[in-house]
Amino acid sequence: MWGQCSQMCHNVFIVESVCVGWFSLEFLLRLIQAPSKFAFLRSPLTLIDLVAILPYYITLLVDGAAAGRRKSGAGNSYLDKVGLVLRVLRALRILYVMRLARHSLGLQTLGLTARRCTREFGLLLLFLCVAIALFAPLLYVIENEMADSPEFTSIPACYWWAVITMTTVGYGDMVPRSTPGQVVALSSILSGILLMAFPVTSIFHTFSRSYLELKQEQERVMFRRAQFLIKTKSQLSTMSHDSDLLFGSVSSDTRDNN
Template sequence: MCYNIFIVETVCVAWFSLEFTLRFIQDRSKLAFLRQPLNLIDVVAILPYYITLVVDSTSKGEKRLGSGNSYLDKVGLVLRVLRALRILYVMRLARHSLGLQTLGLTARRCTREFGLLLLFLCVAIALYSPLLYLIENEMAATQEFTSIPATYWWAVITMTTVGYGDMVPRSIPGQVVALSSILSGILLMAFPVTSIFHTFSRSYVELKQEQQRVLQRRTHFLLRSRMAGRGSSSRSLESDALFPPRGAADAVRQGKA
């Protein structure tokens, strides 16, 4: 059913594999090359295709997946997980996208700010969830919050987004608690935003300047190579004029004679 898509994926994976192999061969430090995050993403994105081919070819004569054999069921689950990892092909755009590179560099530099944000959210969720659960169980006519862990889900989607509406407080005190959780979520999300924004803008400027320096080096290298080629050709002409070959020198001598 997906034969055409399989052909397109085969061509793309072959191209990615060739590119990765050539970059791995020409790199001097193989271990440092494999430690780079983007190269690891390339490996994780390319390997599932080959593993899927091997497993499919070896399990052709076996029973159909999901037919009661626990081993084959596990293999089928692994195959589905590997096929889902193909979405990592999108991460290859980070090599050519300045915005994605800036996003990754910002996330790496702002680990402390993200950790503080998660800490603030966890503390607020741990405060509001039991409070709302107790209020709703005591005062609401219909109980939508079955447990405190279920109320955690409500607190997460309320403090980080606008909420899904699947769990809503019915009592007036519960709605007051929900309003306070919404406002506190907005404030908590706003605390580290300024630092993250400044880091993002600084990282973007640094990466852009680095790209400009790389382009300047390439242009200088091309200009030097062209000038060197022209200089070598002019030097060869001067040397031919000063020291002509034997045949030309003999012809000149015979003409003079």
């Protein structure tokens, strides 16, 4: 089993190395062709590419350092720290999926909407924090005073319950048993629905506007590309026609001289 697992890990490592090599080559070519290197490195998609590519190379360096320490008989504490770093870096490889944002209009729209609606998201978070700070201690006091078997052992536990309840997730792991506690729970559910509905309209309109802008920009890029191809094709056909006329006249002059 260990041999089969090692062979499988080796195959996955080869595939990953080929993919990361291709991504690295693409990144270097785009960096070389960029008019402004600083603006290129500051773009969000470039940062995503760096965060997705760099863990592979850092993992190779850390693996080499860990192997050297293991051969020299170093302590296990260093190897444990190295193992933790490697696990974190391997988890960052999930960001390869974010590279799809470069080719997906929907993901680009989502990122642009999140950047434009920071104020709305901040207001939503503020509303939820205020409501959670109101309902969680109230439910804790009511349940510990009136319930026969209270499930809420602390106010931080009530904060967890308030977050899950107001966002309408409702795990059901913590449930109020007394009637006043259930009334508080119903109030928190309704207030959570209303508070989350306030900024949703603005976020939706921003999403629709961002989608239309990105779609129009994509259509303009495709139109320019098509115009460039048509212009290039017409220039090539004109050049070939001129060369045919030139060579035809030269050949007729040669026949006349003969």
